[in-house]
Amino acid sequence: MARAKNLGRFLLWRSIRAFTLLAGISIISFLLVKNSPIDPIQAYIGADMLNVGPEQREKIAQHWGLDDPVFKQYVNWASSLLGGDLGTSMIYREPVAEVIKEKFSHSIVLMLTAWVLSGVIGFTMGVVAAMNKDTAIDRIIKWYCYTLASTPAFWMGLLMVMVFAVWLGWFPVGLGVPAGILSDDVTFIDKVKHLVLPAITLSIVGVANIALHTRQKMIDVLASDYILFARARGERGFILFWRHGLRNVALPAISLQFAAFSELFGGAVLTEQVFSYPGLGQATVEAGLRGDVPLLLGLVLFSALFVFTGNLIADLIYYVVDPRTREGRTYES
Amino acid sequence: MPILEVENLSVTFRQYASGLKERNIRAISNLSVTLEQGEVLAVVGASGSGKSLLAHAILGILPANAETAGSIKYCGETLTAKRTQSLRGREIALVPQSVGYLDPLMRVGNQVRTAVRNGKPAEEQRKVFKRYKLKSVVEKLFPFELSGGMARRVLLSTAMVSGAKVIIADEPTPGLDPEALNEALLNLRELGDQGCAVMLITHDIDSALRIADKIAVFYAGTTVEIAPAKDFTGDGEHLRHPYSKALWGALPQNGFTPIPGSQPHSAALPPGCLFASRCEKATKECHQAQPDLRELRNGKVRCIHAT
Ligand SMILES: Nc1ncnc2c1ncn2[C@@H]1O[C@H](COP(=O)(O)OP(=O)(O)OP(=O)(O)O)[C@@H](O)[C@H]1O
Ligand code: SF4
Numbered sequence: 256m257a258r259a260k261n262l263g264r265f266l267l268w269r270s271i272r273a274f275t276l277l278a279g280i281s282i283i284s285f286l287l288v289k290n291s292p293i294d295p296i297q298a299y300i301g302a303d304m305l306n307v308g309p310e311q312r313e314k315i316a317q318h319w320g321l322d323d324p325v326f327k328q329y330v331n332w333a334s335s336l337l338g339g340d341l342g343t344s345m346i347y348r349e350p351v352a353e354v355i356k357e358k359f360s361h362s363i364v365l366m367l368t369a370w371v372l373s374g375v376i377g378f379t380m381g382v383v384a385a386m387n388k389d390t391a392i393d394r395i396i397k398w399y400c401y402t403l404a405s406t407p408a409f410w411m412g413l414l415m416v417m418v419f420a421v422w423l424g425w426f427p428v429g430l431g432v433p434a435g436i437l438s439d440d441v442t443f444i445d446k447v448k449h450l451v452l453p454a455i456t457l458s459i460v461g462v463a464n465i466a467l468h469t470r471q472k473m474i475d476v477l478a479s480d481y482i483l484f485a486r487a488r489g490e491r492g493f494i495l496f497w498r499h500g501l502r503n504v505a506l507p508a509i510s511l512q513f514a515a516f517s518e519l520f521g522g523a524v525l526t527e528q529v530f531s532y533p534g535l536g537q538a539t540v541e542a543g544l545r546g547d548v549p550l551l552l553g554l555v556l557f558s559a560l561f562v563f564t565g566n567l568i569a570d571l572i573y574y575v576v577d578p579r580t581r582e583g584r585t586y587e588s
Numbered sequence: 589m590p591i592l593e594v595e596n597l598s599v600t601f602r603q604y605a606s607g608l609k610e611r612n613i614r615a616i617s618n619l620s621v622t623l624e625q626g627e628v629l630a631v632v633g634a635s636g637s638g639k640s641l642l643a644h645a646i647l648g649i650l651p652a653n654a655e656t657a658g659s660i661k662y663c664g665e666t667l668t669a670k671r672t673q674s675l676r677g678r679e680i681a682l683v684p685q686s687v688g689y690l691d692p693l694m695r696v697g698n699q700v701r702t703a704v705r706n707g708k709p710a711e712e713q714r715k716v717f718k719r720y721k722l723k724s725v726v727e728k729l730f731p732f733e734l735s736g737g738m739a740r741r742v743l744l745s746t747a748m749v750s751g752a753k754v755i756i757a758d759e760p761t762p763g764l765d766p767e768a769l770n771e772a773l774l775n776l777r778e779l780g781d782q783g784c785a786v787m788l789i790t791h792d793i794d795s796a797l798r799i800a801d802k803i804a805v806f807y808a809g810t811t812v813e814i815a816p817a818k819d820f821t822g823d824g825e826h827l828r829h830p831y832s833k834a835l836w837g838a839l840p841q842n843g844f845t846p847i848p849g850s851q852p853h854s855a856a857l858p859p860g861c862l863f864a865s866r867c868e869k870a871t872k873e874c875h876q877a878q879p880d881l882r883e884l885r886n887g888k889v890r891c892i893h894a895t
């Protein structure tokens with residue numbers, strides 16, 4: 256079938272692009288890190304620096320090949336990367352892949368919750384605003400979105416902590432689980448409680464984009480000839496929205512949500528920092544501050560892949576779901 | 589009694605031109621037209637003469653910034669907003685102009701089913717498709733997959749299954765090949781013969797004449813003449829209004845004589861006869877007040893000098 260063939264070519268092309276993208280990103284970030292004033296040995300040893308003599312430093316450097324030319328170091332790193340080995344994190348003293356897996360399992364809960372929340376809430380806001388265009392409700396939603404669009408995530412996070420954690424005491428101030436409790440004793444409720452504030456922070460900031468986009472799209476749809484014709488057939492209100500509005504607005508909205516993975520990731524980094532939430536974002540900041548080169552590189556590659564996947568799904572949705580690209584047949588009668 | 593009666597309809601758009609300055613656009617003024625059961629009425633006129641607006645006004649789907657005056661009666665009863673809402677798609681159906689009026693993401697069979705008012709939707713849809721010689725695969729197609737002729741028949745189907753007594757077809761013919769055009773016209777005529785009242789809005793006087801009983805000629809948002817179709821013949825000597833005659837004379841087979849000048853813009857209508865600036869017979873009185881629509885020789889005309 257022509258369509259399966261097209262899809263295959265599309266995926267192959269995308270894979271090649273993903274590969275070149277990752278290669279490019281890895282070279283650039285490797286060079287950046289190598290030329291930054293980070294001293295990886297000091298980062299590794301941490302506060303024990305005074306107890307380590309120059310001889311031992313030399314040994315560590317040799318062990319990691321830190322004295323080799325940068326190009327050789329990159330080739331070494333890249334070839335073990337191709338073999339599936341991301342190296343060992345210096346600050347966690349664990350394989351980078353393990354660290355990322357463990358941190359990501361926390362982050363994904365946060366990001367997924369925020370992603371779904373912001374998608375559903377933003378979509379609803381956009382639809383409501385468009386169906387009530389130029390009324391007070393529309394103006395309020397628009398004002399809210401424009402205000403939010405210019406609010407940094409960490410600022411919103413701090414505000415949430417101040418109001419709901421410090422003043423009202425409804426939720427814990429930070430961390431992913433209660434402090435000083437054995438991990439076996441942490442209940443599901445505990446986890447949810449620690450998730451609420453960061454997830455809300457992340458979604459509050461995330462709704463603006465999707466709401467404004469959906470509003471505009473919905474306004475276009477409502478002004479379209481097919482809505483006019485549907486009204487001429489007697490349809491109105493919710494039926495009209497359900498039959499013709501939703502169908503035509505949902506596809507671009509879902510696609511946009513997937514394409515927004517980069518903002519989601521960026522927002523998560525800041526939000527996790529504010530809430531000391533033990534996810535990828537926090538690990539990224541620590542790896543950067545403390546010069547954990549292998550972890551930092553691993554995280555950069557991982558986030559690139561993450562964003563890339565989002566974009567791929569966004570494109571695939573149009574490709575697979577939209578009948579205009581899905582069923583390329585025409586019939587003559 | 590006419591099934592649909594439009595009397596002195598005016599449609600005005602409020603527009604904010606620049607800043608807070610309000611500008612009124614009188615797109616339709618004092619328009620009157622009636623539609624009888626079993627009759628095909630063709631509405632002809634230049635682009636911008638208010639043909640589509642009339643259709644939208646009857647169906648109550650004008651944009652929010654439009655204000656209407658005058659009256660529209662259905663079966664002798666004035667149409668209020670509420671009544672129109674309940675009649676739409678049930679008693680009065682629209683056949684829109686192009687495939688663009690179908691939801692691009694919904695299979696056409698389903699769209700026709702949503703228009704069914706009596707009986708089982710799927711059954712009614714299949715019946716009407718069969719009647720219009722649409723194969724059964726068509727119901728599963730999306731609008732973009734239809735050929736021009738198929739789209740035309742699908743759009744007609746939506747009006748058919750509604751069981752409406754009044755069918756308003758807004759320019760249903762452009763872009764059709766001769767065969768499809770013929771078919772579309774016959775379908776409309778058939779509706780009329782079955783007792784529906786059909787309003788055929790079109791640019792194409794030739795096509796209109798083939799099926800219409802009466803022709804209403806629009807100019808700058810008003811009816812200038814309503815004439816039996818048979819009056820459109822010869823040199824137009826049976827026609828009443830100078831514009832109708834000019835329109836008739838402008839057809840290729842009648843000499844291709846162009847009408848000098850242009851239709852006045854709806855934001856700047858003259859106080860007198862709207863056609864005066866282009867009329868050869870215009871006199872001083874013509875510029876003073878808009879002539880009333882009056883009966884003349886089994887038709888109607890809006891011209892003080894018409895005989
Ligand atoms: N929403 C609107 N706001 C302002 N003016 C409008 C609006 N819609 C239509 N008009 C005006 O009303 C007039 C009549 O428009 P209408 O669409 O009824 O013309 P028409 O006779 O159907 O023309 P066509 O043959 O091109 O379809 C036009 O001059 C147009 O400028
Ligand atoms: S009223 Fe006067 S200007 Fe108008 S059409 Fe008749 S003759 Fe011409």
Ligand SMILES: [Mg+2]
Binds near residue numbers: 639640641759
């Ligand atoms: Mg029109």
